[in-house]
Amino acid sequence: MAISKEAEQDVQQQSALSDDQPRKLLTVNQVEREFQVGGTPLRVLKGINMELKERELVMLRGRSGSGKTTLLNSLGGLDTPSSGEIWFNGLPFHSMSDDERTLVRRKHMGFIFQAFALMPLLSAWENVELSLRMAGTGRSEWKERVTHCLELVGLEKRMHHRPFELSGGEQQRVAIAKAIAHKPMLLLADEPTAELDSGMSAQIMAVFQNIIRTEQVTICMTTHDPTILEVADHVYEMVDGKFV
């Protein structure tokens, strides 16, 4: 993959910054996304600009259909913009091939999406272990890392339970442990508190704040829930494909 001079300079400039100053992890420039629906173009993202820095908790808020999931998919390289740029850790996501993006995604990103739900026949432990197996982490590191991640989300006493033996909030915590096991730089979460009551949502947000501190991860999540916005470092409000 050819990486432009601009990207190299960006990486050099960023590493020249002092340690306590959070580095830019992701930059979105004028991103547009158009789908063809029955031969008619549907503009879903209309010129999005945003930035995620290291160790930030950023929320995308907006009504159903405003384009939040489409944007989150683009940030994770699961979808590509029709135009505009997405730079992840100095790499031009918008111009990389699917295979190149997949490699970056596997190594440096974690996802909490409905589509990446837990394996029902595996225990919490085995679910997290599976994630390390898939990321190519050496077998000798599995035991320590799985234990650490399940402790981080407060599930040390439920490690050997299967998903159906866990509450919704506990299952979501296993999903978080699974998503951070391979030490990603960026965690993307689509409505991670949608199915939970307010107490459980608050617990999940406390877990997010904890892993930002201890694992140095950046989190970008979508939400409908106004009660959890106060813990965000930044909230982007989305209306009809644009930030307002």
Ligand SMILES: Nc1ncnc2c1ncn2[C@@H]1O[C@H](COP(=O)(O)OP(=O)(O)OP(=O)(O)O)[C@@H](O)[C@H]1O
């Ligand atoms: N692959 C696709 N093809 C056609 N239209 C799509 C596609 N993906 C999304 N859309 C449309 O784009 C619009 C925005 O969808 P998106 O899922 O991004 O919104 P959202 O804000 O995440 O909504 P929700 O909160 O309900 O998940 C919707 O009108 C949706 O139907």
